[in-house]
Amino acid sequence: MIPYLCSIAHAHILALCCCLVTINALLVIPKNPPKPWQAALMARYIIHNTDWVAIATISSQDKIKGYPFVSLKSSSDGPKSQSTGITYLYMTSMDVSGKDVEADNRVTIMATLAETSYCESKSFDPQDPRCAKVISTGRLVTVNNDTKEYQFGKDALFSRHPSMKDWPTDHDFYVAKVIFEQIDVLDYFGGIKHVNITDYFNANITNLINQDVKFNSVSVVEIENY
Template structure:
């Protein structure tokens, strides 16, 4: 079973069923700093884009780090999988680099939302939380169910992708984490295990030890 089907099954199992609709509980605000795995998933699901670092294949800077920006989705708004899905093309600089060396690091930050600004946190302030994932870039088999899920997830968050040039041959890829780091408070980076990261689901936040005034309820009609 893949991660996304496992997590989706968990959502259905743990969420309440009332009057023909599943009640999914999601956080209004970032989790507390001591909930590093939950914070990691919160940042991922609430990010529309990431910075992406690759090993450059450009002649003048070959072997140096190179950074780009990519839109992403880890699932529809009502289903967080934690998997960073990307819409890639070999014609892009980062995409070209990854054809040669699949090692990659991505970073998402709450600075792209209103949260840090409303809290008067500078983007470099540790409390303006960051998620950094280093891992392997993987192209997803176009004939698989995961490919359709990843594509639907991306299109639901970034509808304009549907109109991107066909001759660029965009495809769905993902980052398989090797190291997951969270910086969300003073004291340095926290390492989150892959197991803890994927075992947390913000759409099952009802089971987390948080205040109820930090939670909102979303109704998903099932008929």
């Protein structure tokens, strides 16, 4: 029907119709998470659709030095309309985890769809493998505040967590990100699946994000360290 309408329309309407055909052909956005065999896509889906991660650090506290220590951090891999796959955090050396990563920046982070309504809607316990989770290990690094990536990461965090704008300025918060060395997904029975890092960043998450709204692909600023 669209080609027929275009054929009888004026030139500017024809152009608009053709444009709409192109956009609709590119943007097909399912409302459910990826399938279990799409591990890289699942990892990206979880990271983008969750707003916080559990972060495990190597403790620098005297009584538990060298032990694992876990805390929670608000996170973002980009605004709702865009996914980079990179986990950005707003860190300060004034909290326990911040002190830990100053001494040893090796970390593991975990995000899970238990944060969303998905698992509850399926009656999946958070520990049920089908309540998908991604566990990523690597090093937490500071994003250089003289780069475009710094502003992107900060905007990505503030868009998801507006109250961050009002956090104390004397706490010296900084934008950090995890440089992944291993990415694991648990989203079904049969154990953890290791995700190739290149496959992770190549996974086309753009057509999965914001399931009720359609967006074009968005260019990402230059990213360091990857």
